Amino acid sequence: QDNISYHKAQKILSWFEDNGIECLNAPSYSSEFNAIEYVWSWIKSQVAAQQPKTTAQLNNAIDKACNDIPQKIIQSYISHSLREIQERANQ
Numbered sequence: 238q239d240n241i242s243y244h245k246a247q248k249i250l251s252w253f254e255d256n257g258i259e260c261l262n263a264p265s266y267s268s269e270f271n272a273i274e275y276v277w278s279w280i281k282s283q284v285a286a287q288q289p290k291t292t293a294q295l296n297n298a299i300d301k302a303c304n305d306i307p308q309k310i311i312q313s314y315i316s317h318s319l320r321e322i323q324e325r326a327n328q
Contacts, residue, residue, distance in 0.1 A: 269321045275314035279306060 253260055268274035283302035289295040 270318055272314040272318040275317070276306065276311060279310060
């Protein structure tokens with residue numbers, strides 16, 4: 238996780254500890270370490286390409302983009318983020 242203050246709230250940290258989750262801290266706003274940021278970018282580009290004009294069209298475009306993202310792309314984003322993390326860890 239990044240070091241944004243609300244990610245370090247005691248309630249959140251306690252939940253992680255209670256659930257056996259060990260967090261790796263990344264610099265704030267380090268999107269290259271977080272695969273979901275690439276997914277959001279892909280979704281945004283797909284939605285923009287549809288040029289929705291109404292709220293209903295926007296909702297449909299978001300649903301379509303979320304449902305259509307290929308598993309292969311998601312896996313490539315995860316692999317890329319893991320490589321970025323490993324490279325940073327080796328510095």
